[in-house]
Amino acid sequence: MYKYNDFDEAFVRERVAQFRAQVERRIDGSLTEDEFKPLRLMNGLYLQLHAYMLRVAIPYGTLSSRQMRQLAMIAERWDKGYGHFTTRQNIQYNWPKLNDVPDILEALADVEMHAIQTSGNTIRNVTADHFAGAAADEIADPRPVAELLRQWSTDHPEFQFLPRKFKIAVTGAPNDRAVTKAHDIGLRIVEKDGEQGFEVIVGGGLGRTPMIGKVIRDFLPKEDLLPYCEAIVSVYNLLGRRDNKYKARIKITVHEHGLDEIRRLVEERFALIRPTFSGVDQDILAGIEAQFAPPAFAEKSLAVGTDLGAGYRSWLDTNIAAHKRDDHAIVSISLKKHGATPGDATAAQMRVMADLAERYGYDELRISHEQNVILPHVHRADLPAIYSALRDADLATANIGLVSDIIACPGMDYCALATARSIPVAQEIATRFEELKLEHEIGPLKIKISGCINACGHHHVGHIGILGLDRAGVENYQITLGGDGTENAAIAERVGPGFAYDEITPAIERLVRAYLEHREGPEETFLQAYRRLGQAPFKAALYPESKERRDAA
Amino acid sequence: MSRSFTPKVVTANALLEGDAVWLTADDRWTRRLEEAELIEDEAHAQLRLLHAESQPDVVVGAYLADAKPGPNGPEPTHFRETFRTRGPSNYPHGKQTDETHV
Numbered sequence A: 001m002y003k004y005n006d007f008d009e010a011f012v013r014e015r016v017a018q019f020r021a022q023v024e025r026r027i028d029g030s031l032t033e034d035e036f037k038p039l040r041l042m043n044g045l046y047l048q049l050h051a052y053m054l055r056v057a058i059p060y061g062t063l064s065s066r067q068m069r070q071l072a073m074i075a076e077r078w079d080k081g082y083g084h085f086t087t088r089q090n091i092q093y094n095w096p097k098l099n100d101v102p103d104i105l106e107a108l109a110d111v112e113m114h115a116i117q118t119s120g121n122t123i124r125n126v127t128a129d130h131f132a133g134a135a136a137d138e139i140a141d142p143r144p145v146a147e148l149l150r151q152w153s154t155d156h157p158e159f160q161f162l163p164r165k166f167k168i169a170v171t172g173a174p175n176d177r178a179v180t181k182a183h184d185i186g187l188r189i190v191e192k193d194g195e196q197g198f199e200v201i202v203g204g205g206l207g208r209t210p211m212i213g214k215v216i217r218d219f220l221p222k223e224d225l226l227p228y229c230e231a232i233v234s235v236y237n238l239l240g241r242r243d244n245k246y247k248a249r250i251k252i253t254v255h256e257h258g259l260d261e262i263r264r265l266v267e268e269r270f271a272l273i274r275p276t277f278s279g280v281d282q283d284i285l286a287g288i289e290a291q292f293a294p295p296a297f298a299e300k301s302l303a304v305g306t307d308l309g310a311g312y313r314s315w316l317d318t319n320i321a322a323h324k325r326d327d328h329a330i331v332s333i334s335l336k337k338h339g340a341t342p343g344d345a346t347a348a349q350m351r352v353m354a355d356l357a358e359r360y361g362y363d364e365l366r367i368s369h370e371q372n373v374i375l376p377h378v379h380r381a382d383l384p385a386i387y388s389a390l391r392d393a394d395l396a397t398a399n400i401g402l403v404s405d406i407i408a409c410p411g412m413d414y415c416a417l418a419t420a421r422s423i424p425v426a427q428e429i430a431t432r433f434e435e436l437k438l439e440h441e442i443g444p445l446k447i448k449i450s451g452c453i454n455a456c457g458h459h460h461v462g463h464i465g466i467l468g469l470d471r472a473g474v475e476n477y478q479i480t481l482g483g484d485g486t487e488n489a490a491i492a493e494r495v496g497p498g499f500a501y502d503e504i505t506p507a508i509e510r511l512v513r514a515y516l517e518h519r520e521g522p523e524e525t526f527l528q529a530y531r532r533l534g535q536a537p538f539k540a541a542l543y544p545e546s547k548e549r550r551d552a553a
Numbered sequence B: 001m002s003r004s005f006t007p008k009v010v011t012a013n014a015l016l017e018g019d020a021v022w023l024t025a026d027d028r029w030t031r032r033l034e035e036a037e038l039i040e041d042e043a044h045a046q047l048r049l050l051h052a053e054s055q056p057d058v059v060v061g062a063y064l065a066d067a068k069p070g071p072n073g074p075e076p077t078h079f080r081e082t083f084r085t086r087g088p089s090n091y092p093h094g095k096q097t098d099e100t101h102v
């Protein structure tokens, strides 16, 4: 795992000291809110509906057990005993008090963590495949590159005031689990003639104008990565619109100027700056790569006949993914217990997960953009013990990738920008499908919910997307269908008029029942069925009255 | 008097705790909307907002929110403001629990 060097350490400590002084000056009145706001946002501190919120970066979603325990400590000491893991591989604390925040940042620095550039018009926390370094389908671990990008982008003098926020995601596997096509820059490690390089995708994004990223370079040699990214960001920095916040993301720049023109400008800029990269970055990368060396995998014999019953088998079916070593597995720990808040973990649960990582998982944990926690490397012989410990901590819900594994943004329960709630909608849908005992029969189905058009809950790439809106002072929920966040990324399409708060769960149930009725068999997933059948049968299920009216007419 | 001015309350977030607060007629910041001053006059509302904005060391982000008269004092008219008087719906946190401690 990456360890801070002296520079990282000094930089983070200095930022904490600076922020401590800024908070003091805010409280004693020498800084106004207008002066203070950009400073607090630079340190991840937002003001929400009921309290401040601190957003802490978890670079490329990787945590050690020591860091996880510190997150638990912070939750207990300065918050309400829990934390919220988000789609951006961050953790958010919903209840910090302003004058405690410097101490929280200090406690984070103690375990090499921070909240820098989790906000503002900068390059944000670089995200990566949560199975990085472990997945069977992986070409290369994307995290060294993500770390290189983190170092390059953190406090980069040219890129502190971009037209708008800038998000980069990296994957090293052909199956895209990092939603790279919905990022400002998406990087996919690919192979050509035995050489590893990058497919570079640009201009993806969600929000009010969702766009799928476009390939700007299909094969970029590995050593050209930083100059090429720098070329993209600096072209955007000059060209991106600063007159209108809603048109300021690079997706709009690419859309307005066309991919070919952007490519021409980027290549031009790249040619200019490439010679200034002397190769130091590659030396740094080599150093980083060494720190991401795989663990010394244990050799153990597999106990035969360990069976903890149907619950265990169902958990094995859904929560285990293929590891690059046959005798190991990747365990996804669901933070989506039916009826619970998606992505929330209590301090006690964080400690259980930290203990398991330490005892069975080579001290590694990951946070997924789907708001779950991953033990990336565990020996198969240890699965029964892990399952039992998780079950005791209420963490063994067997629903990864199923209808109740819902992404939901904080919505109007916390977020000041929200137009409707999203968490209780997720809770109710999950509870309903648990009652029906149908979700294993339904199979893979991704529901994603956002509480406003900003789309933090990824609803545009949900197989079923739900967008909460305010219609004349009442919560109203729009349903979109057919979204996909993988390598076959697609933006979901709106089906029709929205539903009231108390109509949304029954509407989703009708939709899913229509799928069960129309699918060719259990092998055909919801998304495949939607692609084959189009909207018609789903629309009919969602709006039965209008069908009756048509039939009567 | 304006033709159809919707009554307002002045609200903001407390600087230190960050929670919702409302301005009372006697210039206090209260954590209970019912105690707030219900303002029926547009010009007066602007003055009260200015007064709130002149206290940056106490509150953040003051604004005028729609409200209506109720038996115990002002009541919210929009669900966002209703949530601000209570707290989140997924946990008994925020004002909804504070009340039981009073």
Ligand code: HEM
Pocket (backbone or CB within 6 Å): A046, A048, A053, A085, A086, A087, A088, A092, A164, A167, A182, A204, A205, A206, A207, A208, A209, A249, A408, A409, A410, A415, A416, A417, A454, A455, A456, A457, A458
């Ligand atoms: C205080 C709470 C939050 C605020 C103020 C906020 C603000 C925003 C805004 C304004 C956008 C739209 C950006 C654009 O279209 O240019 C956005 C997008 C997004 N946010 Fe948030 N957000 C919040 C919480 C979250 C949380 C909790 C997550 C993770 C679960 C998240 C992840 C995202 C993602 C994935 C997008 C869409 C991707 C994109 O940038 O195009 N945000 N957010």
Ligand code: SF4
Pocket (backbone or CB within 6 Å): A409, A410, A411, A412, A415, A416, A417, A418, A419, A450, A451, A452, A453, A454, A455, A456, A457
């Ligand atoms: S989608 Fe909207 S409501 Fe949800 S967290 Fe983002 S800004 Fe807030």
